[in-house]
Amino acid sequence: MSATVAPTSTPLPARQRGETLRLLVRNRIAVVALAVLVAFIVVAVFGKALAPYGYNSVDVADRLQGPSVHHWFGTDELGRDVFSRVLLGAAVSLKVGAVAVGISLVVGVPCGLIAGFYGGVLDDVIMRVMDVLFAFPAILMAIAVLAILGPGSTNAMVAIGIVYIPIFARVTRAAVLPVREEVYVRAARASGASDLRLMRRHLLPNVLGPIIVQTSISFAFAILSEAALSFIGLGTQPPHPSWGLMLSDGTDFINQAWWMVVFPGAAIFVVVLAFNILGDALRDTLDPRQRSLIRNARGA
Amino acid sequence: MSEPLLRTEALRVAFPVHGGGVVRRTVGHVRAVDGVDLEVHRGETLGLVGESGSGKSTLGLALLRLVEPTGGRIEFDGTDVTALSRRNLRALRRRIAMIFQDPYASLNPRQSLADTIAEPLAIHGLHPGRSARARRVAELLEMVGLASELGNRRPHELSGGQRQRVGIARALAGEPDFIVADEPIAALDVSIQAQVLNLLRELQRELGLTLLFIAHDLSAVEHLSDRIAVMYLGRIVEVGPRESLVASAGHPYTRALLSAVPVPDPSRERERRRILLKGELPSAMSPPSGCRFRTRCQEVFEPCDRIDPALQDVGDRHCAACLQHGLIGDPDARGEDVGAAAGVPDRGP
Amino acid sequence: MAPLLSVHDLRVRLGDAQVVNGLSYEIDAGETVAIVGESGSGKTMSALAMLGLIPRPPAVVSGEVHFDGAELVSATPAHLRAVRGAGMAIVFQDPMTSLNPVLTIGRQLTEGMEVHLGLSGRAARERAVELLEMVGIPDPRHRLDEYPHRLSGGMRQRVMIAIGLAAHPRVLIADEATTALDVTIQAQIIELLGRLQQELDMALIWITHDLGVVAGIADRVLVMYAGRVVEHGTVDAVFDAPQHPYTRGLLRSIPVLGQHADALPSIPGTPPDPENLPPGCPFWPRCEVRADDRCRGEVPPLREVAAGHLVATFEKERV
Numbered sequence: 001m002s003a004t005v006a007p008t009s010t011p012l013p014a015r016q017r018g019e020t021l022r023l024l025v026r027n028r029i030a031v032v033a034l035a036v037l038v039a040f041i042v043v044a045v046f047g048k049a050l051a052p053y054g055y056n057s058v059d060v061a062d063r064l065q066g067p068s069v070h071h072w073f074g075t076d077e078l079g080r081d082v083f084s085r086v087l088l089g090a091a092v093s094l095k096v097g098a099v100a101v102g103i104s105l106v107v108g109v110p111c112g113l114i115a116g117f118y119g120g121v122l123d124d125v126i127m128r129v130m131d132v133l134f135a136f137p138a139i140l141m142a143i144a145v146l147a148i149l150g151p152g153s154t155n156a157m158v159a160i161g162i163v164y165i166p167i168f169a170r171v172t173r174a175a176v177l178p179v180r181e182e183v184y185v186r187a188a189r190a191s192g193a194s195d196l197r198l199m200r201r202h203l204l205p206n207v208l209g210p211i212i213v214q215t216s217i218s219f220a221f222a223i224l225s226e227a228a229l230s231f232i233g234l235g236t237q238p239p240h241p242s243w244g245l246m247l248s249d250g251t252d253f254i255n256q257a258w259w260m261v262v263f264p265g266a267a268i269f270v271v272v273l274a275f276n277i278l279g280d281a282l283r284d285t286l287d288p289r290q291r292s293l294i295r296n297a298r299g300a
Numbered sequence: 301m302s303e304p305l306l307r308t309e310a311l312r313v314a315f316p317v318h319g320g321g322v323v324r325r326t327v328g329h330v331r332a333v334d335g336v337d338l339e340v341h342r343g344e345t346l347g348l349v350g351e352s353g354s355g356k357s358t359l360g361l362a363l364l365r366l367v368e369p370t371g372g373r374i375e376f377d378g379t380d381v382t383a384l385s386r387r388n389l390r391a392l393r394r395r396i397a398m399i400f401q402d403p404y405a406s407l408n409p410r411q412s413l414a415d416t417i418a419e420p421l422a423i424h425g426l427h428p429g430r431s432a433r434a435r436r437v438a439e440l441l442e443m444v445g446l447a448s449e450l451g452n453r454r455p456h457e458l459s460g461g462q463r464q465r466v467g468i469a470r471a472l473a474g475e476p477d478f479i480v481a482d483e484p485i486a487a488l489d490v491s492i493q494a495q496v497l498n499l500l501r502e503l504q505r506e507l508g509l510t511l512l513f514i515a516h517d518l519s520a521v522e523h524l525s526d527r528i529a530v531m532y533l534g535r536i537v538e539v540g541p542r543e544s545l546v547a548s549a550g551h552p553y554t555r556a557l558l559s560a561v562p563v564p565d566p567s568r569e570r571e572r573r574r575i576l577l578k579g580e581l582p583s584a585m586s587p588p589s590g591c592r593f594r595t596r597c598q599e600v601f602e603p604c605d606r607i608d609p610a611l612q613d614v615g616d617r618h619c620a621a622c623l624q625h626g627l628i629g630d631p632d633a634r635g636e637d638v639g640a641a642a643g644v645p646d647r648g649p
Numbered sequence: 650m651a652p653l654l655s656v657h658d659l660r661v662r663l664g665d666a667q668v669v670n671g672l673s674y675e676i677d678a679g680e681t682v683a684i685v686g687e688s689g690s691g692k693t694m695s696a697l698a699m700l701g702l703i704p705r706p707p708a709v710v711s712g713e714v715h716f717d718g719a720e721l722v723s724a725t726p727a728h729l730r731a732v733r734g735a736g737m738a739i740v741f742q743d744p745m746t747s748l749n750p751v752l753t754i755g756r757q758l759t760e761g762m763e764v765h766l767g768l769s770g771r772a773a774r775e776r777a778v779e780l781l782e783m784v785g786i787p788d789p790r791h792r793l794d795e796y797p798h799r800l801s802g803g804m805r806q807r808v809m810i811a812i813g814l815a816a817h818p819r820v821l822i823a824d825e826a827t828t829a830l831d832v833t834i835q836a837q838i839i840e841l842l843g844r845l846q847q848e849l850d851m852a853l854i855w856i857t858h859d860l861g862v863v864a865g866i867a868d869r870v871l872v873m874y875a876g877r878v879v880e881h882g883t884v885d886a887v888f889d890a891p892q893h894p895y896t897r898g899l900l901r902s903i904p905v906l907g908q909h910a911d912a913l914p915s916i917p918g919t920p921p922d923p924e925n926l927p928p929g930c931p932f933w934p935r936c937e938v939r940a941d942d943r944c945r946g947e948v949p950p951l952r953e954v955a956a957g958h959l960v961a962t963f964e965k966e967r968v
Contacts, residue, residue, distance in 0.1 A: 182405060183400050183401075183402055183405040183406045184405065184406050184407055184408040184409075186366060186400070187398070187400055187406050187407075187467070187470070188408070188419060189366060190364050190366055190393060190397070190398040191393060191394075191397070191419055191420040191423055191470070191473075191474070192389075192390040192391075192392075192393035192394055192420065192423045192424060192474075193419065193423055194390070194423075197423070201408075201411070202408055205408075205410040205411075206408070206409070206410055351831035351832070351833060351834075352801075352802065352831050459919045459920075460688075461919055462919070489687040489688050489858070489919075489920055490687055490858050490859075490860070490899060490902070490903065491687060491898065491899060491902060491915065491916040491920065492919065492920075493902075494902035494903070494904075494913040494914070494915035494916070495915045495916075495917075497904065497913055498912050498913055498915055501912065502912075516831065516832065517832075518832070518906060519861075519903070519904040519905060519906045520904050522904065522906055522907075522909070523904035523909065523913065542909075543909075546906060546907060547907075556833055557832065557833060558906065559836075560832045560833045560835065560836035561832055561861070561906050562832075562835075562859065562861025562862045562864065562865050563861050563864065563865075563905055563906060564860040564861045564863070564864045564888060564900060564903055564905065565864055565888065565905075566864045566865075566884045566885050566888050566889075567885070568864075569861075569864045569865035570865075572865075574836050574840070576833075576836060576837055576840060577833050577837070579787075580801055580803065580804070581801065
């Protein structure tokens with residue numbers, strides 16, 4: 001071990017308040033993605049107010065009409081306004097994404113924390129369980145869970161949430177391993193801190209970066225998964241508007257009414273893409289080494 | 301002389317080394333601390349000097365059981381530290397505090413400085429209540445020479461010297477009796493080192509602290525310490541009062557160390573005759589048989605490879621583990637698993 | 650006869666920070682010059698700038714560095730590449746990160762030889778063994794095929810020195826080369842470099858913050874503070890009669906073996922931030938002398954106060 005190191009002239013780059021946002025804003029594409037997601041949330045929350053028609057306003061006379069002034073996205077096979085259903089479907093996607101990711105976080109992060117912190121047998125046991133869960137293809141797992149719980153969007157949220165627990169556990173554990181060795185953790189232990197305190201106050205705040213990135217990405221996958229499950233009839237049940245369900249319905253009419261497929265499909269595509277872009281951008285800005293690269297590129 | 305506040309007896313800390321392969325095998329142990337008997341008296345500053353691989357930092361960590369001893373005993377104020385339960389260990393960690401070397405790594409970057417300093421208070425339930433705690437934090441900041449407004453800042457906003465002061469404030473928060481300072485000034489700029497040394501001296505006097513000052517910088521150690529102990533490859537090779545150790549060292553390693561320390565005086569430097577050590581530090585997994593220093597010693601002679609020297613008196617409260625002073629030690633053919641317990645010397649009060 | 654290396658008014662700017670603010674000195678073969686300073690003094694930057702190791706832009710480098718008949722600040726990248734290693738070599742502080750962990754020692758040694766010496770294959774290996782012997786590494790032939798992680802810190806630093814010497818440099822720059830080493834190993838390395846310097850008739854520039862080391866190895870000393878030279882003279886002159894308040898303060902604040910004082914007189918405050926320098930003398934905020942009204946607003950120029958002894962302070966002008 002070396003005896004001493006000459007003091008460096010500048011301390012390691014550190015996080016300043018608001019710096020994350022400022023650095024993020026440098027990335028133009030990320031800004032666009034962020035704007036899209038903000039719009040998504042606004043639409044999801046205020047959908048009812050924004051939608052010109054209800055989600056189930058059937059008007060058989062007007063069925064399968066193309067996009068027009070009255071119906072921007074056209075109508076479906078029951079004469080319902082596709083635009084309104086897309087807007088209201090956003091709420092479903094947001095809810096499913098949030099609840100599913102929420103479940104994964106609440107279970108996965110503590111598992112990763114405990115496994116990473118204690119190591120040894122506990123680590124082995126927890127991570128082997130996670131490995132088993134992870135080995136199943138996500139959709140098959142979700143289907144299995146729904147077979148037990150029964151179909152419906154609420155159960156879909158739970159199923160998807162369970163499926164994504166292992167990834168959060170892994171990401172958290174990987175982030176915990178280096179932080180666990182940090183001197184300030186040892187210093188807190190030297191002051192008499194309990195394990196719980198160490199995990200809560202010293203480990204968790206310092207591993208948030210990768211967890212946040214994973215949250216963004218998992219949100220995208222959750223929305224996609226819900227669409228897939230609804231597509232095969234296991235998720236949101238008709239007549240509730242879910243983008244996946246709309247896709248499924250639309251495939252039957254794809255030759256006569258392309259708008260029934262294209263618009264919900266585009267909605268899924270745009271939102272998922274935006275979450276992924278945001279996740280990547282966050283990863284770049286939150287990684288301390290990348291931060292200094294971005295700073296230096298500024299021309300310091 | 302006062303009775304020792306802290307004592308170790310044949311303390312050992314060994315780390316397993318794993319071999320490669322599919323199944324993890326233990327191929328040996330790094331004997332970082334390999335049989336250390338140490339005493340620190342109430343109110344004194346004991347300097348612990350050693351180079352890489354000496355085990356001095358590991359020893360410091362073991363005293364708080366931040367690494368677990370694998371043999372021997374630690375006694376603090378009459379209590380057997382090595383046998384303490386977890387709950388009682390927490391109470392102990394209020395009475396013994398630690399200052400760490402790297403001011404950039406020893407503070408949680410996500411916590412305000414006030415929260416960092418107040419952590420021992422929160423853990424041990426001291427100064428309960430928001431305002432009482434805030435007062436104590438302000439008091440501590442002042443004690444280490446920092447403005448109390450700095451409490452709201454985060455570590456990255458401060459310089460290295462300031463961060464180290466925060467580390468000292470944190471160590472003092474729970475009003476400890478004993479402080480282990482592990483290389484507290486090594487990572488600081490030269491002009492700041494003197495400031496922090498002065499601060500430590502002042503605080504020790506004012507608060508009546510007992511200090512174990514672990515460092516590789518012999519000049520700084522000599523400046524602050526009452527007694528000095530020298531470690532080599534997991535053992536204490538010499539211990540004695542500051543002046544006596546520096547003026548008439550009893551162990552060849554201490555003499556080499558003293559001769560290697562550069563002095564900022566060109567004429568003295570020109571006249572110096574440096575003792576250059578041969579070779580490299582031996583492996584801590586299998587130290588040399590007999591005296592572990594013999595592979596590098598310029599004064600090695602016949603019995604050195606078969607007797608492991610015990611600490612012997614070479615002056616007033618001053619002992620060194622070298623066969624030059626007498627053939628007292630543990631005769632052994634190989635360096636494997638030998639306890640230095642045989643021939644426990646009379647070390648005086 | 651022109652000196653081997655001559656630096657004239659070297660300045661380096663990085664963004665808002667003037668990290669080197671007018672550095673001038675000369676050095677000849679066989680001489681050892683020590684550049685002393687703390688964080689933010691600019692001592693390392695100056696060496697990197699000389700060798701063109703700081704990317705420009707973003708750095709802005711001005712001034713002149715004359716070496717071996719050519720000027721380096723305005724030199725082409727090709728010329729600088731030729732100078733690096735063969736004319737001037739630099740040994741860095743941390744051998745753990747300065748050596749490539751996935752290349753053997755031998756490979757790292759022979760890398761530069763092809764370019765600078767036109768040696769390859771067996772000839773290069775022989776030279777590598779020679780170099781390892783020169784720096785005192787036992788069993789050099791076997792070492793060639795070992796990886797850095799198998800060597801101790803002291804050994805690695807010796808390998809770094811061997812790499813530095815591989816192409817017969819005229820000037821060797823040691824940048825905190827012994828700071829991370831144990832003091833007994835440091836003594837060995839210092840002795841080694843002194844011996845090599847004599848044998849190879851090299852000029853040695855030693856960059857460090859350790860005044861004890863400086864006292865033992867330097868002929869002349871430059872003290873830097875906040876990018877400027879504040880004192881420059883022979884080692885005896887600077888240590889026995891320091892003229893600048895910073896030098897004096899620094900010397901007094903170092904604990905010295907065998908001298909036991911109560912409290913160490915220390916310089917108050919902290920080394921300055923290169924992006925936020927005060928308008929006048931950079932040392933003013935920490936100075937206990939403050940001899941003159943000009944100190945606060947004007948930067949004192951570097952002036953000769955005795956033969957070969959320069960200092961940048963208004964304190965001495967009043968005489």
